[in-house]
Amino acid sequence: MPFAKLGLRPEIAAAVAAKGYTEPSPIQAKAIPAILEGRDVLGGAQTGTGKTAAFSLPLLQRLSESNFKNKRPRALILAPTRELAAQVHQSILDYGHGLNLHSACFFGGVNINPQISKLRRGLDIIVATPGRLLDLCQRGEAQLGAIETLVLDEADRMLDMGFIHDIKKLLKLLPTERQNLFFSATYAKEVKKLADTILRNPVEVEVAPRNSTADQVAQEAYSIGQKNKRSALSALIQDGDWQQVLVFTRTKHGANRLAKQLNSDGITAAAIHGNKSQGARERALEDFKTNYIRVLVATDIAARGIDIADLPHVVNFELPNVPEDYVHRIGRTGRAGKKGKAISLVSADEEAYLVSIEKLLKREITLLELSPQGVIGREARRIANPQKPKKQQQVSRGPRQQDGRQEGKGSNRPQRRKSGKPGQNPNAQSGTKPASNPSASPVSTTAGAPLRNRRNRRPPNRPKF
Numbered sequence: 362m363p364f365a366k367l368g369l370r371p372e373i374a375a376a377v378a379a380k381g382y383t384e385p386s387p388i389q390a391k392a393i394p395a396i397l398e399g400r401d402v403l404g405g406a407q408t409g410t411g412k413t414a415a416f417s418l419p420l421l422q423r424l425s426e427s428n429f430k431n432k433r434p435r436a437l438i439l440a441p442t443r444e445l446a447a448q449v450h451q452s453i454l455d456y457g458h459g460l461n462l463h464s465a466c467f468f469g470g471v472n473i474n475p476q477i478s479k480l481r482r483g484l485d486i487i488v489a490t491p492g493r494l495l496d497l498c499q500r501g502e503a504q505l506g507a508i509e510t511l512v513l514d515e516a517d518r519m520l521d522m523g524f525i526h527d528i529k530k531l532l533k534l535l536p537t538e539r540q541n542l543f544f545s546a547t548y549a550k551e552v553k554k555l556a557d558t559i560l561r562n563p564v565e566v567e568v569a570p571r572n573s574t575a576d577q578v579a580q581e582a583y584s585i586g587q588k589n590k591r592s593a594l595s596a597l598i599q600d601g602d603w604q605q606v607l608v609f610t611r612t613k614h615g616a617n618r619l620a621k622q623l624n625s626d627g628i629t630a631a632a633i634h635g636n637k638s639q640g641a642r643e644r645a646l647e648d649f650k651t652n653y654i655r656v657l658v659a660t661d662i663a664a665r666g667i668d669i670a671d672l673p674h675v676v677n678f679e680l681p682n683v684p685e686d687y688v689h690r691i692g693r694t695g696r697a698g699k700k701g702k703a704i705s706l707v708s709a710d711e712e713a714y715l716v717s718i719e720k721l722l723k724r725e726i727t728l729l730e731l732s733p734q735g736v737i738g739r740e741a742r743r744i745a746n747p748q749k750p751k752k753q754q755q756v757s758r759g760p761r762q763q764d765g766r767q768e769g770k771g772s773n774r775p776q777r778r779k780s781g782k783p784g785q786n787p788n789a790q791s792g793t794k795p796a797s798n799p800s801a802s803p804v805s806t807t808a809g810a811p812l813r814n815r816r817n818r819r820p821p822n823r824p825k826f
């Protein structure tokens with residue numbers, strides 16, 4: 362079915378065509394008509410299947426058809442991390458390119474004053490993380506009384522223990538008459554029940570079994586002791602010549618340590634987590650996306666929604682203790698129909714997590730032996746009835762754990778060379794803002810600060826070609 366059949370206005374159809382989309386993905390084909398009708402939607406589809414456009418396109422269409430309300434925002438999109446909020450805002454800018462709508466992205470870790478100025482000038486669409494938006498509301502700067510549509514991206518995460526208190530406070534500031542759009546690749550049972558209390562007679566749009574992984578992602582699990590994981594990972598990366606690898610660790614400290622160790626093994630790596638400064642977070646993600654570094658070591662801050670084009674490898678250095686997080690982590694690869702590989706390094710005390718993941722996915726993942734030198738062996742003998750380690754049985758993540766707001770010191774970013782040396786764009790300035798600049802911009806222009814151009818840079822340890 363072509364996009365034109367969905368009844369989208371020519372400006373939006375042109376923006377979609379400019380992105381190279383030829384036809385709507387299944388979630389888009391099902392959700393867009395329901396949203397255009399004004400219905401509440403509970404949307405579920407596998408990772409990387411175009412959920413952002415599924416809610417953004419009809420949202421933009423509806424806003425462009427109704428009137429600007431006294432500079433007050435009419436649509437609110439909430440996302441769990443700053444990186445995801447920035448990415449969704451970029452999509453709003455791209456898809457709304459030909460429309461006379463104004464949007465802005467608000468998150469913590471950056472100066473609040475420019476955000477206040479944007480609100481005072483007037484906006485149609487706010488994309489935000491909940492904490493900073495609440496702050497803006499409590500200062501009397503953000504008025505949510507004219508919101509017509511609320512979108513919760515990564516809805517199950519937004520409604521779980523880490524965010525629910527802020528979400529409840531924000532809901533009280535919204536008109537009761539509004540459209541609610543909830544989207545995620547996973548819905549834990551308890552969270553779905555809560556979602557049902559907020560949604561009004563929703564259309565449930567599900568295009569694949571709930572909580573399933575994308576078929577294009579090959580999943581492998583290797584049995585290896587915790588203390589041998591690092592050497593095995595380095596060997597896998599080097600021997601397999603993996604060029605772009607997203608590695609998930611359980612803790613921020615573990616992410617820092619692993620990035621440092623990989624760098625000392627000659628593999629360029631940086632860490633991204635909630636204790637890093639906003640600048641360091643943006644740089645690490647951008648350096649990874651542009652292949653300036655080979656490995657990004659992340660906590661679950663990067664598990665949800667982040668879209669890295671053609672990412673070939675995701676590694677779970679440690680398994681997550683919440684099985685849904687596994688689905689989101691490995692969903693960073695195998696997006697938009699592309700193939701990808703997800704590798705989990707499983708120590709004996711993590712086997713119980715593997716069992717929980719298999720239960721959620723309703724499928725078995727073969728566990729193979731792996732040597733500290735990265736040699737893959739035969740099928741590993743599994744522990745009968747493995748128990749979860751006592752300390753990690755809690756699933757509570759605490760408020761905003763994934764979007765921590767402390768400013769971290771330093772980073773594991775590889776040293777840049779001075780201009781003129783190989784691997785360096787002499788025009789690049791450290792500290793320049795990438796596309797995630799939370800600026801308010803008319804949607805009708807190609808807004809957002811330009812990405813620093815690092816395409817020509819070659820990381821220090823990468824061969825010439």
Ligand SMILES: Nc1ncnc2c1ncn2[C@@H]1O[C@H](COP(=O)(O)OP(=O)(O)OP(=O)(O)O)[C@@H](O)[C@H]1O
Pocket residue numbers: 380381382383384385386389406407408409410411412413414545546665666667668692693696697
């Ligand atoms: N109709 C389409 N045709 C081709 N590519 C598309 C289409 N819609 C979206 N995409 C591309 O697919 C990729 C994944 O889209 P998106 O980030 O919205 O996925 P998602 O379903 O929200 O994933 P996640 O569950 O991880 O958040 C993006 O790069 C997007 O540009």
